[in-house]
Amino acid sequence: MIGQIALVMVQAALVLLFSPLIAGFGKTLKARLQTRRGPALLQPYRDLYKLLRKGMVIPETASWIFPATPYVLFAATLLAGLLIPTISAQAPLSWIGGVLAVVYLLALGRFFLALGGLDAGSPFGGLGSSREMTISAIAEPALMLAVFTVALGAGSTNLSTMAQAAVGQSWRFLAPSQMLAFAALFIVLIAETGRIPVDNPATHLELTMTHEAMILEYSGPYLALIEWSAWMKQMILMTLLMNVFFPYGLSAGGSAGAMLFSVILFVAKLAILALAVVLVETLNAKLRLFRVPELLAVAFVLSALALISTFLFGGRG
Amino acid sequence: MLLTHQLYAAGLLVFALGAITGAACHFWARTASRISTFLCGAALVGALLEAGASIGGLLHSSDVAWAIPSGIPYIAYSVRLDPLSSFFLLALSLLAGAVAVYSVGYLKHGPAGKNPALSGSLLHAMLAGLTLVFTASDVVFFLIAWEIMVVTSYFLVVTNHEAAETRRGGLLYILMSRAGTGMLFVGLLLLARAAGSTDFRAMHGIGDKLPAATGGLAFLLLFLGFGVKAGIIPLHIWLPAAHPVAPSNISALMSGIVIKTGIYGLARVSFDFYGALPAWAGMLVLSIGVISALLGVLYALMEHDLKRLLAYHSIENIGIILMGFGGALLFRSFGHPVLAAIALTAGLFHTLNHGLFKCLLFLGAGSVLHATHTQNMEEMGGLIRRMPATALYFLIGAIAISGLPPLNGFVSEWLTYQAMLAGFGATTELTRAAFPIAGALLALTAALAAACFVKAFGITFLALPRSSQAEAAQEVDLSMRAGMASLALACVLLGLGATWFLPVFDPITQQAFGTGVSASLVSGNGFLLMAGAPVRGTVSTLLLACMLVALSVVPLFLWRMWGRREKRVTGPAWDCGQPGLTADNEYTATAFSKPLRMIFAALFRPRREIQAEFEVSPYYPTSIHFESEIQPAFERHFYDPLLQGILRMARSMKMVQAGSLHAYLAYIFITLILLLVFAVRG
Amino acid sequence: MFFWQDPQFGDRMITLMAALVLVLQIMMVSQRRVVTNIRAFAVQSCLLACIASTIAYFNRAPHLYIAAALMLGLKGIVLPEILRRLVARIGIRQEIEPFVNVPVSVIISGLLTLLAYVVSEPLQSSPVTGVAGLGRNTLPVAIGLFLIGFFMMINRRKALTQVLALLSLENGLFLAAISLTYGMPMVVELGIFFDVLVAVMILAILVYRIRETFDSMDISRLSRLKG
Structure with a gap:
């Protein structure tokens, strides 16, 4: 019991403390690729600290939904973070909800965030909410179908079981179904975390914003919570993608050396994925909003092909 | 057992007396206005009695029918409280009780208030009809009860018959229902002829004894006949026309339970009258389910009439229920009784859940309508400050219907997903692929539903009021709030305590497939919901909820640690440099759903027209006329x-x-x- | 035995490459730019050459090497180059305008793949294992390529893009041939290759002429030619 609680605390700390680092790494890397110096690696931590210490302005038109949103979003995202396997295949709380719970907890946060965007009554908030709900809705079938493909292979929707099923079969990612599902989920990752070519996290131009428009009215500690949640969500999705498809290091035993090895592998996997995301961001221009469905349709068909190839190649997919 | 029947009879008697008293008082003008409260109280008593009877029926599952000889050949007024009937009766009594409480205030002040006695009387008659539909155990008696329900609900729909729209909706409703009843008649008689009796007990498994072609035809007719009532696409067109024009307490019952008579009939036919159906039947139900769910929610997104929006969501949820049913039929035909039991449970649980949250949402919409005198969302806004309790209950309903954890909608959708996933391994060929793809489309449906309810709640309750009526809105009275509160509480309880409720389905699946279901769905001392076996995935809504509460303390802690308690200032929202933010700047419901209208343009075929009048330059128009509509494809x-x-x-x-x-x-x-x-x- | 001599490994690689071929085909459906389409076709052809030579290697069937080489040379290098020059020469616009919009076309392609699986299943009911069965499981992909290629031909307006669709359709036939029979008799195969080459030459000239005559490549204008 005590051990369980301790594990939950450790994982919570990991998700809370590590997620800003990934965001910072992404930003720095992107700047370097574009031959800029960019912000320091630890800048997100400084931002959080600063924002948490600031006062805030609450729009006079807002209701109790506005202050409630950051708490719900933060709690839902952090809870989703406790359900996923990070450095060990056994996530501390994976038994109280599998991959469906993770997806729906993120959806709960998004639901409130979109309401928070509408609450102030400014046109930006509405614009952001509308776009966010649209993009997430059309990304959903691709996400679910790809998840289903992996879950069917593992015979479970429990994430720890899924990761364990993947441990043992080291060359499994070469199977077409796995590669296609990975490609589909990668596109979904880009869409869900609001990166180029779907959304531009750095923009403040109303025609192109999605996420930024929705949270325009938030300031101070509330903004800190929302930003932090966005980073945690990014980390959760990236971890999910890497650990389900490339379960290296998850099987390591309990010794200190093995733990260290797992942690190093975990960091390396996320760094590689972050590099891929940054490359996509650097090499592409943002799509028009109405071209996004085309991208997500491709993701959907990729995941459908992933599913089909589990039996298309006579059991060898 | 005896007590069960007595409770049942007493409840029915209360409904019958209520109907007669109301009708009598209607013509005695002096009492008419005072009687409505009494009638609502009577309806609550009747509902409680029926609830007792249904619990008795579920606890002591028996196959005893209880008949009054009619003296007419081929008609026996026989009723039976078998598990399936009892379950639907339970759903009915829960909703009827909440609506009865709500109606106390609603009939007193509401738009239905001009004929409170008559409305109350018809409400009682409809409840009696519904009770009989769910419990009748004879083909002819069932059809009589069915017609009582259809006719009384028709009269209730056209309460506000002064409006042409109401008359049109009512007419469409009764016409489509007639067509449906015709198909039911033929289908049921085909089965009864094979059984040689009109008694439901004699018709158990009778469909299998028919030749394949006749049996298939009878199933098809019954599916379509019950499908009209349930509002499946493409037989749905009466639903968005009739539900919104009825008084809101009636809309709530219509969407909550009246359309579920179609689901009850389908369950009765598929899992009682037929012991085995070919795979095409399951495929048909599954694909109609997927189509209804997806198109229902897409049309709902385009609505800015709050009650029509909710009506389209009923179609969506009927689709989700049918996905469970289709899965159950397919599993049965592939010989997997346990999986069939899980899929059927998913469908039936969603039936109850949808009844609860849809009823809640319609009552919420009724309160809003009552306070603002409009159904048009574009004229609402800012109601959360003026009607805080209604807003809270509507929000709970919105979260539940969007399938978000930890409420009841999440549980039944989770079960449906698991059924779809299990289908891949348990079936062959094309059916294999159909299951996960149906699951993916369910995900799309749920995400679109969430988008739709962000719109419905956000535009209606948040930001600034868009009209003077919305500005002058007042919170509704205590009885209406109590009606909504009880349903909201039920949504929360069924969400958090789902595992303790699931044994209710054991006798039903025992009857249908010969296997209980709770043993394969509940583990971990009742705290965990699982999908057949613990290894296939577990979830616990109760623990998720506890963790959510616990984790929302983390920000407070962080804040205490680092924050300097700088003061919060309220200030104006960003107005783009314009002088002051007004309701004109706000995002509208139409604008909110615009991206989806563009993406699914092939389906909606939107048409829009903008006329701007200007004097100096087109960039400074003096007035703009904007019109936008979508093409009703099915019509x-x-x-x-x-x-x-x-x-x-x-x-x-x-x-x-x-x-x-x-x-x-x-x-x-x-x-x-x-x-x-x-x-x-x- | 090294891992590259293990038929299991060969099987893995062939399955993977076949999947990529299919993905490239769907990418061609979803891409609007002509040049990207040509490039995707070139990569697809190279992958097919790889599949052919993998089968040749494990089955010790040298004639398949020739087919692979022809595939690589003609459809991987020469034809794409011809088409690229044509594009440059007549200076067509970048965008392909399909009749059915992109998301729907992509989803139709997915459905066609499913159909391909359904129709090819009876042919695979008795799985051949071991070296002899190598590549058999790519038959559904081959049929899928064929169907999607056909759909692309129907869906596109410009003659040039139809040529591309035809070529990818023919790739499907090639894959079907090597997956079912380890290649048709050499003569037939050579014939097909030269046929395709000549066909593309003629089509290229035709496209050029259509463009000269109608000042457009939109073949729906050809309907004017009827009496």
Whole structure:
């Protein structure tokens, strides 16, 4: 019991403390690729600290939904973070909800965030909410179908079981179904975390914003919570993608050396994925909003092909 | 057991007396206004009695029917409280109780208030009809009860018959229902003939004894007949026309339970009258389910009439229920009774859940309508400050219907997902692929539903009021709030305590597939919901909820640690540099759903028209007229040609209409002779 | 035995490459730019050459090497180059305008793949294992390529893009041939290759002429030619 609680605390700390680092790494890397110096690696931590210490302005038109949103979003995202396997295949709380719970907890946060965007009554908030709900809705079938493909292979929707099923079969990612599902989920990752070519996290131009428009009215500690949640969500999705498809290091035993090895592998996997995301961001221009469905349709068909190839190649997919 | 029947009879008696008293008082003008509270109280008592009876029926599952001889051949007024009937009766009594409480205030002040006694009387009659539909154990008696329900609900729908829209909606409702009843009649008689009896007990598994073609035809007819009532696409067009025009307490019952009679009928036919159906039947139900769910939510997104939006969501949820049913049928035909039990449980649980949150949302919409006198979302806004309790209950309903954890909608959708996932391994060939793809489309449906309810809640309750009515809105009275609160509480309880409720389905699946279901769905001392076996995935809504509460303390802690408690200032929201933010700047419901309207343009075929008047330059218009509408595809491409065809046929039939009495007599004479010959020779 | 001599490994690689071929085909459906389409076709052809030579290697069937080489040379290098020059020469616009919009076309392609699986299943009911069965499981992909290629031909307006669709359709036939029979008799195969080459030459000239005559490549204008 005590051990369980301790594990939950450790994982919570990991998700809370590590997620800003990934965001910072992404930003720095992107700047370097574009031959800029960019912000320091630890800048997100400084931002959080600063924002948490600031006062805030609450729009006079807002209701109790506005202050409630950051708490719900933060709690839902952090809870989703406790359900996923990070450095060990056994996530501390994976038994109280599998991959469906993770997806729906993120959806709960998004639901409130979109309401928070509408609450102030400014046109930006509405614009952001509308776009966010649209993009997430059309990304959903691709996400679910790809998840289903992996879950069917593992015979479970429990994430720890899924990761364990993947441990043992080291060359499994070469199977077409796995590669296609990975490609589909990668596109979904880009869409869900609001990166180029779907959304531009750095923009403040109303025609192109999605996420930024929705949270325009938030300031101070509330903004800190929302930003932090966005980073945690990014980390959760990236971890999910890497650990389900490339379960290296998850099987390591309990010794200190093995733990260290797992942690190093975990960091390396996320760094590689972050590099891929940054490359996509650097090499592409943002799509028009109405071209996004085309991208997500491709993701959907990729995941459908992933599913089909589990039996298309006579059991060898 | 005895007590069960007595409770049942007492409840029915209360409904019957309520109907008679109300009707009598309607003509005695002085009491009419005072009687409504009494009638609502009586409805609550009746509902509680029926709830008791249904719990008795679920606890002691028995196959005992209870009949009053009618003296007419082929009709026996027999009722039976088997597990399936009891379950639907339970759903009915829960909703009826909440609506009865709500109606106390609603009938007193609401738009239905001009004939409170008559409304109350019809409400009682409809509840009696519904009770009988769910419990009748004889084909003819079932059809009589069905018609009582249809006719009383028709009268309730057209309460506000002054409006042309209401009359049109009502007419469409009764016409489509007639067509449905016709199909039911033929289908049920086909089955009853094979059984040689009209008793439901004798018809158990009778469908299998029919030749394949006849059995398939009977199933198809019954599916379509019950499908009309349930509002499956493409037989749904009456639903968004009729539900919104009814008084809101009636809309709530219509969407909550009346359309579920179609689901009950389908369950009765598929899992009682048929012991095995070919795979195409399951595939049909599954695909109709997917289509109804997806198109229902897409049309709902385009609505800015709050009650029509909710009506389209009923179609969506019926689709989700049918996905569970289709899965159950397929599993049965592939020989997996446990999986079939899980899928059926998913469908039935969603039936109850949808009843609860849809009823709640319609009552919420009724309160909003009551306070603002409009159903148009574009004229609402800012109601969360003026009607805080209604807003909270509506929000709970919105979270539940969007399938978000930890409320009840999440549980039944989770079960449906698991059923779809299990389908991949348990079936073969194309069916394998159909299951996960259905699951993915369910995900799309749920995400679109969430988008739709962000719109419905955000535009209605948040930001600034968009009209003077919305500005002057007042919170509704205590009884209306109590009605909504009880349903909201039920949504929360069924979400958090789902595992303790699931044993209710054991007798039902025992009857249908010979296996209980809770043993394969509940583990971990009742705290965990699992999908057949613990290894296939577990979830616990209760623990998720506890963790959510616990984790929302983390920000407070962080804040305490680092924050400097700088003061919060309220200030104006960003207004783009314009002087002051007004309701005109706000995002509208139409604007909110615009991206989806563009993405699914092939389906909606939107048309828009902008006329701007200007004096100096087109960039400074003095007035703008904007119109936007979507094409009702089913009406235009399916029903209009059908109607034209019927009219053409009717015109050619006019030849027969000679206008001469002699000719008519001759027709009757000829028919008589033909019948005589047929009777003697045939 | 090294891992590259293990038929299991060969099987893995062939399955993977076949999947990529299919993905490239769907990418061609979803891409609007002509040049990207040509490039995707070139990569697809190279992958097919790889599949052919993998089968040749494990089955010791040298004639398949020739087919692979022809595939690589003609459809991987020469034809794409011809088409690229044509594009440059007549200076067509970048965008392909399909009749059915992109998301729907992509989803139709997915459905066609499913159909391909359904129709090819009876042919695979008795799985051949071991070296002899190598590549058999790519038959559904081959049929899928064929169907999607056909759909692309129907869906596109410009003659040039139809040529591309035809070529990818023919790739499907090639894959079917090597997956079912380890290649048709050499003569037939050579014939097909030269046929395709000549066909593309002629089509290229035709496209050029259509463009000269109608000042457009939109073949729906050809309907004017009917009496």
